[in-house]
Amino acid sequence: MMMCKEASRLMSLKHERSLTFQERMSLRFHLSMCGACRQCDRQFRLLHEACRGYGIDHEVDP
Amino acid sequence: MEDPAASGGDRLAKQRSIRLERLSSIRPKLVSFARMHLRDNAMAEDAVQEALMAAIEKDATFAGRSGYDTWVFGILKYKILDIMRYQKRQGRLQPLDDEESDEVIDRQFRKNGRWEAHSRPASWGDPDAVIESQHFWRVFDACMIALPENTARVFSLRELMGLSTEEICGLLEIRESNCWVILHRARLRLRQCIEKGWLEGETA
Numbered sequence A: 001m002m003m004c005k006e007a008s009r010l011m012s013l014k015h016e017r018s019l020t021f022q023e024r025m026s027l028r029f030h031l032s033m034c035g036a037c038r039q040c041d042r043q044f045r046l047l048h049e050a051c052r053g054y055g056i057d058h059e060v061d062p
Numbered sequence B: 001m002e003d004p005a006a007s008g009g010d011r012l013a014k015q016r017s018i019r020l021e022r023l024s025s026i027r028p029k030l031v032s033f034a035r036m037h038l039r040d041n042a043m044a045e046d047a048v049q050e051a052l053m054a055a056i057e058k059d060a061t062f063a064g065r066s067g068y069d070t071w072v073f074g075i076l077k078y079k080i081l082d083i084m085r086y087q088k089r090q091g092r093l094q095p096l097d098d099e100e101s102d103e104v105i106d107r108q109f110r111k112n113g114r115w116e117a118h119s120r121p122a123s124w125g126d127p128d129a130v131i132e133s134q135h136f137w138r139v140f141d142a143c144m145i146a147l148p149e150n151t152a153r154v155f156s157l158r159e160l161m162g163l164s165t166e167e168i169c170g171l172l173e174i175r176e177s178n179c180w181v182i183l184h185r186a187r188l189r190l191r192q193c194i195e196k197g198w199l200e201g202e203t204a
């Protein structure tokens, strides 16, 4: 069974390429049982979203 | 009676001067961004100078659809990529040396592949609130600076500049699989660093 270290590799990789069916299934299975990795998955996604807005100061534009 | 053309002109002039002030206030952030990619102070200053001049010249073309800072950052990104491509053609782009081992990553996991207790991810709360928070961005910047140079450069090309891993590999002449490994390390390091700074800052 896949462990957290390998799961985190796939959580990162999916931001670069689409995962294979096999990879997606193993990751989904791991995430369904591991709260820490679910947090990690959210954080990687948040990093990705946040970076797209990098440089924007959150003030009302003049 | 008020001349509508004149007051319109005043308004434009006022907007322009607000933007000039804005440029000088974001300048340090632009310089450190450029330095991360070009790894040369003088070159980073030049890139920023050119981007600022372009921003002033093209002021009228700023459509206001995105934020002004984002627009200026967009100009700087192009300048930086131009310089990096030029350096590559000249054979002067510093190659990536794979100096970082997997040690840092290994420290976050136990031998059996589970998270170590000290690096086990915790909740950051509502993602929208996180991204809106100034504190988050301060922590983010500090954590980016703390990354090893190579890791920071690849991560930034991917996530801040929006290049594909294929493009990054072409530019830096590394294998795509190597790129994926570096990005995985970068994200693990960043999430740990941010979590530490973010949650501690919340309670401070």
Ligand SMILES: [Zn+2]
Binding pocket: A003, A004, A005, A007, A030, A034, A036, A037
């Ligand atoms: Zn896990």
